Amino acid sequence: MYLDTLKTTGDFLTITRENEFSLEPSQFILANGTEVKVIDTGVIEFSPNCKTTKDIVLSSAVHGNETAPIEICDQLIQQIIKGQLELKQRVLFIYGNPKSINIGQRFVDENLNRLFNGAHENRSENPEQVRAAKLESYVRTFFTSVEEGRYRAHYDLHTAIRGSKNEKFAVYPFLHGNPWKKSQLQFLLSCGVNTVLMMSSSATTFSYFSSRQFGADAFTVELGQVKPFGQNNMASFEATKQTLVALISQDEVEYKEFNASDFELFTVYRTINRTCEDFSFPFPDSAVNFTGFGKGELLATDGETQVFAEVDGEAIIFPNAKVALGQRALLTVIPMEVNENFV
Numbered sequence: 283m284y285l286d287t288l289k290t291t292g293d294f295l296t297i298t299r300e301n302e303f304s305l306e307p308s309q310f311i312l313a314n315g316t317e318v319k320v321i322d323t324g325v326i327e328f329s330p331n332c333k334t335t336k337d338i339v340l341s342s343a344v345h346g347n348e349t350a351p352i353e354i355c356d357q358l359i360q361q362i363i364k365g366q367l368e369l370k371q372r373v374l375f376i377y378g379n380p381k382s383i384n385i386g387q388r389f390v391d392e393n394l395n396r397l398f399n400g401a402h403e404n405r406s407e408n409p410e411q412v413r414a415a416k417l418e419s420y421v422r423t424f425f426t427s428v429e430e431g432r433y434r435a436h437y438d439l440h441t442a443i444r445g446s447k448n449e450k451f452a453v454y455p456f457l458h459g460n461p462w463k464k465s466q467l468q469f470l471l472s473c474g475v476n477t478v479l480m481m482s483s484s485a486t487t488f489s490y491f492s493s494r495q496f497g498a499d500a501f502t503v504e505l506g507q508v509k510p511f512g513q514n515n516m517a518s519f520e521a522t523k524q525t526l527v528a529l530i531s532q533d534e535v536e537y538k539e540f541n542a543s544d545f546e547l548f549t550v551y552r553t554i555n556r557t558c559e560d561f562s563f564p565f566p567d568s569a570v571n572f573t574g575f576g577k578g579e580l581l582a583t584d585g586e587t588q589v590f591a592e593v594d595g596e597a598i599i600f601p602n603a604k605v606a607l608g609q610r611a612l613l614t615v616i617p618m619e620v621n622e623n624f625v
């Protein structure tokens with residue numbers, strides 16, 4: 283049984299990596315009264331023994347090779363279990379795809395972050411489809427097993443394949459007409475994230491699932507560029523880590539006063555899917571996210587179809603020519619200002 287090791291080392295990451303597909307649930311109480319529930323491999327819940335008002339999900343390793351967020355969550359979990367970090371809020375940590383961590387790949391059979399919000403339904407043909415269904419049910423139980431009306435948040439932590447002009451940025455899932463929150467932008471700024479992309483359509487991502495199904499303040503947060511374990515400059519994640527520590531260990535957190543000029547905001551202009559085997563970009567792998575193109579410049583070639591920039595400054599995000607057929611190969615964005623849709 284792993285419990286003795288977990289209690290003494292706090293190393294839930296290693297236990298998760300040693301149990302790629304499942305882990306016997308168990309629970310125990312820390313000396314400070316915090317209840318620890320191991321729900322499955324990679325899924326651990328902490329409930330402090332005090333009045334809490336917030337339910338916070340922190341996920342990483344939805345893509346297994348995105349190691350910096352895994353290291354941040356590993357540090358937080360170890361500090362909590364060792365009693366060095368005392369919680370004031372309920373927290374659910376999730377390592378999304380343990381096997382893909384072990385093989386150092388984005389995914390094993392299928393991109394887990396395209397399987398949420400119903401996309402896995404009636405499909406359990408591969409481990410990622412099975413895992414998506416389980417993760418949805420763990421998040422549902424976490425948010426709904428307590429009284430209604432509590433504050434909910436889910437920060438799904440990633441790193442990007444390419445470099446980015448704006449090193450850290452967040453994706454704000456489509457809110458179906460509900461207003462974007464300035465308070466969330468202030469939280470993100472405190473994390474070192476001043477760039478936010480506003481999505482304009484539904485998605486099958488983990489953050490969209492929590493936003494849509496549970497009204498959580500949810501984001502995909504890109505913290506830098508993908509690096510193997512041990513090669514991350516952890517100093518560049520310190521602001522993010524300290525902001526997360528404050529969120530989970532304080533009753534309320536004060537952020538810097540909102541100032542629109544602190545942010546670079548973008549709205550998604552369009553999504554370009556790969557529909558043909560023969561799909562390519564005219565720019566090299568070294569072209570970074572947020573590179574802008576002039577109207578009429580070639581953005582992608584999908585079989586016989588050439589896709590050209592339609593407006594000056596149309597900028598590329600997440601270009602990936604190797605995605606599965608039918609999936610998003612590229613997002614383009616254009617700048618936007620804070621307007622009446624922000625509260």
Ligand SMILES: O=C(O)CCC(=O)N[C@@H](CCC(=O)O)C(=O)O
Pocket residue numbers: 345395440441442443444453485487489502599600601602
């Ligand atoms: O750098 C890349 O090409 C991908 C980085 C990544 O994993 N991004 C997420 C964004 C999810 C979202 O749109 O909210 C993903 O592609 O799943």
Ligand SMILES: [Zn+2]
Pocket residue numbers: 344345348440441
């Ligand atoms: Zn990712």
